[in-house]
Amino acid sequence: MNGSIASHIARRLGPLLRVRPRRVSLAGGVVSFSFDDFPSNALLTGGTILEKYQARGTYYTALGLAGGDSNVGPIATPEEICETHDRGHELACHGHDHLDYSRAPLERIEDDLRRNSDAFRELLGGYEPVSFAYPYGRYLLAGKRRLATHYASCRGTTGGANAGTADFADLRGTRIYAPIFKEAALRRLIDRSKAAGGWLIFYTHDVSETPSEYGCTPHQFESIVAYAAERSPILTVRDVMARLERPAATGEAAAE
Numbered sequence: 329m330n331g332s333i334a335s336h337i338a339r340r341l342g343p344l345l346r347v348r349p350r351r352v353s354l355a356g357g358v359v360s361f362s363f364d365d366f367p368s369n370a371l372l373t374g375g376t377i378l379e380k381y382q383a384r385g386t387y388y389t390a391l392g393l394a395g396g397d398s399n400v401g402p403i404a405t406p407e408e409i410c411e412t413h414d415r416g417h418e419l420a421c422h423g424h425d426h427l428d429y430s431r432a433p434l435e436r437i438e439d440d441l442r443r444n445s446d447a448f449r450e451l452l453g454g455y456e457p458v459s460f461a462y463p464y465g466r467y468l469l470a471g472k473r474r475l476a477t478h479y480a481s482c483r484g485t486t487g488g489a490n491a492g493t494a495d496f497a498d499l500r501g502t503r504i505y506a507p508i509f510k511e512a513a514l515r516r517l518i519d520r521s522k523a524a525g526g527w528l529i530f531y532t533h534d535v536s537e538t539p540s541e542y543g544c545t546p547h548q549f550e551s552i553v554a555y556a557a558e559r560s561p562i563l564t565v566r567d568v569m570a571r572l573e574r575p576a577a578t579g580e581a582a583a584e
């Protein structure tokens with residue numbers, strides 16, 4: 329089998345094979361809001377909206393991009409990243425250089441993760457992120473297995489709720505993107521996830537009146553936050569993991 333066919337198969341196989349299956353049973357459901365790449369307005373606008381509802385977000389940050397420009401707008405500076413941490417949001421890993429992990433050798437991925445961890449430790453006094461999201465949502469099976477040993481959870485870009493048995497090496501993430509935004513459909517998803525005791529993780533990039541195609545407007549974002557806040561707890565990804573670790577005797581969560 330030649331290399332390109334092998335890697336094509338590996339790319340297809342990765343998402344199909346569960347690496348860390350685990351039962352999700354959260355009475356009343358839980359919702360998380362996350363931001364990939366961390367453009368500045370994800371805190372200034374998105375984070376401020378979450379705080380209005382006494383909630384916090386998860387920021388999947390590639391520190392190699394910090395302070396630079398991008399197709400989702402200016403990326404948060406080191407100062408803004410520190411402020412995010414101080415305001416109680418979760419800083420999570422998105423690699424260092426925003427590589428496509430489905431095309432990088434494992435050694436390069438390990439190096440990329442190490443550099444992001446080093447940068448986090450240096451910036452935030454020894455801080456270690458426990459959550460990860462795949463850049464572009466892409467990976468190969470070997471990389472997925474490796475990532476699962478480094479982080480408590482890894483999030484992908486396949487939409488839907490994490491309910492029943494979920495793969496914690498590729499948690500489902502549902503996009504809030506302006507060009508495809510359908511408020512009624514997202515509301516139904518929140519309702520269904522709640523009924524199933526599921527965990528719904530939303531993600532977007534920039535939150536702006538003139539968003540990129542990977543971001544949304546403040547009004548769109550707030551409409552979903554407000555709807556979720558009335559129905560289920562809104563927790564960071566890290567806090568949901570902590571809640572799942574609680575003994576099953578609490579009746580809220582069970583792990584297998």
Ligand SMILES: [Zn+2]
Pocket residue numbers: 364365422426462463464
């Ligand atoms: Zn990204």
